[in-house]
Amino acid sequence: MIGFVLKRILGAVVTLFVIITLSFFMMRLAPGGPFSKDRNFPPEVLENIKKKYDLDKPLLVQYGLYIKRIVVDFDLGPSTRYSDRSVNELVGDGFMYSLKVGLGALIVALMLGLISGLLAALNHNKFLDYFPMSLSMVGISIPDFVLANLLVLILTQMFFLLPAAGVDSLAGYVIPCFTLGLIYASSIARLTRGGMLEILSQDFVRTAKAKGLSGSTILWKHSLKGGLLPVVSYLGPATAGMFTGGLVVEKICFIPGLGKLFIESAINRDYTLSMGCVIVYAVLILIFNLIVDLVYGLLDPRVAYE
Amino acid sequence: MSKAAAQNDSLVQSTKSEKNHRSLWQDAVKRLSKNKAAVVSLVFMTVVVVSAVLGPILSSYPYELQDLDRINTPPVVMDVNALPDGIRTVIPEDYIQLGPIYWNTRHWLGTDELGRDLLVRILYGARVSLAVGFLAAIVSLIIGVLYGSIAGYVGGRLDNIMMRFVDTLYSLPFMFFVILLMAVAGRSFYLLFIAIGAVSWLTTARIVRGQVMSLKNSEFVEAARASGTSHLSIILTHLIPNTIGPIIVYFSLLVPRVMLEESFLSFIGLGVQAPMASWGSIVADAQSIYLFCPWQIVFPGLALTLTLFSLNFIGDGLRDALDPKLKGKQ
């Protein structure tokens, strides 16, 4: 078990290294840089700035310095755009906002997804199956930016509720949480339904019935564990996705989270900041995947930790 | 499926199969045509494709034509003589009264902030969105099929290395690379579908590999090998055609996913560039004023959602039709 965890962490570190390397060279090899655009600096000033960010050195040296700084100091460097703030600070602030959005979205997604998926599975081929499944198809099909906008329109224009957006009040979180929550709930509902139907059709469920167990015992004790395994696998990437805020939902709802930060930094070619965002995202995804693997093993005794 | 139902099924099948010997494809078409949601979706998609092709040709307004006298004209208004609010413009002679409301006969779905006809832009956007969706899906299909069939056919060590590579790529946050790529390498139409296609071939590769692995030891492949057929020709003429069912199903579900990604990239400004339009970029253009001009978001958003909705239903229907065992399970 401990060996398994260590092995997985090692694997995650390797993956992380690959991600950092790929994104580093992808950004640096492209023509243009953070200071080539709109700002016209005198050459000597530009030299100084480049020195500050190590941009005057050969690429491989830059890469080495960057890796060393991350590994030794946990320092993602200074932002090239916001010269007075470090990437650690910016990413830390953004992450706190994204965390709140993500938690809210996770609660919405799990509640709605699990309940409607279970309802659908238990009412297979009836109205309570078709109705939530059609809704979930809408949820899977609708882009998050359309849903967020529609929710804003409906709540503000038709019901005159809520200030439009912002992080100053709780209300500002309602739309981003529901947008992300509804979208992920759709997938969770479909996976729950599929997993439960699969389990409920298994021979061992018939055995349980033949033993004289009640419907609820069969559901809670015999079916739920196996039926929710697909949802558990999905929750790894999904939770990471929700915690990182959904890239555009934050933009639409004026939440200064990680997603908004990342897209702006990518467009502005703020090397260090977008790298920082990528790293935080990647770490989150890797952590959640590891948690999912462990939980999966707890639920399914046939999985052996090797 | 419970044993009893399975027995019952096999009972029905064993007695039925001899009577009606239909091919897999005829069966699939029959099952698909029974699926109401899929049929309605197919009809809807036909309408979308036809209007995307013909609409911009038949329309009297080119998609990039700006009419600065008619900025943000709504499709319907309650009162044509109301004072302009500085954002919307209403030119009374464009409207006819229809009951309690006035209906814009010049621009059926209104105009955007540069006075461009929204209907034409949506139809033109349909071309771009559908083209990117299909082209990128095809790119990913070609890469995935070749990669997967080689790995599955050769097997052994090479397969191991190739699939380990796929596993590693799976754990990378792809959308980020696409965003970085689009941001740093410039925004071109072709790069867009290459980028999306290049990152969504992984699942295709896995599916194809699995199919090829199970087929490559079958008698008909042995026979082909024994009669001296080349490896490439075995892959192309025997293995790939036999994996076509799952590939079609996966492709049909890949197209809407790719379109979703394209619309997302276009929405954040990294996809197609003005004056070209895709559904994502049309929504993005309206982002700053949509509280005043909701039609600019509602119509393209609706077009996008309905299209993805039908494509997903078609994919689901195809899966049920081609693999009835999975029906209703996933």
Place this chain on the structure above:
Amino acid sequence: MLLQVKDLSIEFRTDEGTVRAVDNVSFNLREQEVLGIVGESGSGKSVTNLGIMGLLPMPPARITSGQVLFQQQDLLKLSEPKMRGIRGKDISMIFQDPFTSLNPYLKISTQLMEVLQVHSTMTPTEARRRCLEILEQLGVPEPEIRFDSYPHQLSGGLKQRIMIAMSLLLKPKILIADEPTTALDVTIQAQILELLKEINEKHGTSIILITHDMGVVAGLCDRVMVMYGGRIAEQGVADDIFYRTRHPYTRGLLESIPSVDIEPGARLKPIPGSPPDLTTLGDECAFAPRCQLAQSECRSKRPSLSRESETHSYECFFPVPVETTKVGQG
């Protein structure tokens, strides 16, 4: 009379039509006897017993007529909670495939103990003792270790023993065994059959043994019922069926068994043709199309029940003459 089944008919609604899986079946089960139900897949033998247990998935199944009398009550009319009290306590059932019949996510201990929790007032310690006791009786080696295992840690034969233990925990009056040995190796099969015999003799449990294997029936059963096309072709005590065969289908079954004392070079005689299509089977003898003795009458009318003796009856217009009957195993 322990269990009386009267005129039981069960239908399945499928896309291809209505399947009469069980058609007017009547039989009795006496105290302490082993009743064998023989037939090919789709003959209705499993469906009949799932119907008795109330385990048929409804829909698509539907019980259209009949009674199942057990302890002066009709099981088909019992409410679900009352029926639950009988399942696993008075009538228990084991299934064909021990590999899929145990829940892979729960420990053996949980799966055994819950039977006692539901049907008795035993304390956990008592329940545990009872489980270990029965495991030991059934020849499970190292019962305490197995008790705390998960199903995937056990072999197929052990899993089937666990299943049998589970069904015997509360000393049921009837044990329905649905092809309990089909999924097992031959040597394990013999052990399990031996075990069933022992249970019958020691505890006096009545057993309904469902099988397609005449050999299994010969070794174990007091009485035998041969089913074909959802109907009872012939029933009687074992000697009636093996030595005084009247129904051509029973004879076909007996002739198609390989046996040790068959002459070298002699060929087995398979029954030509395939099982009937139960969606279209009407008022005729179900076996007529495959029967060498069939005449026009057989194809227009369902034969009524003929009584050969107190114990022996069959449904056939032109039964096999007694003296030509070949002796199978017995």
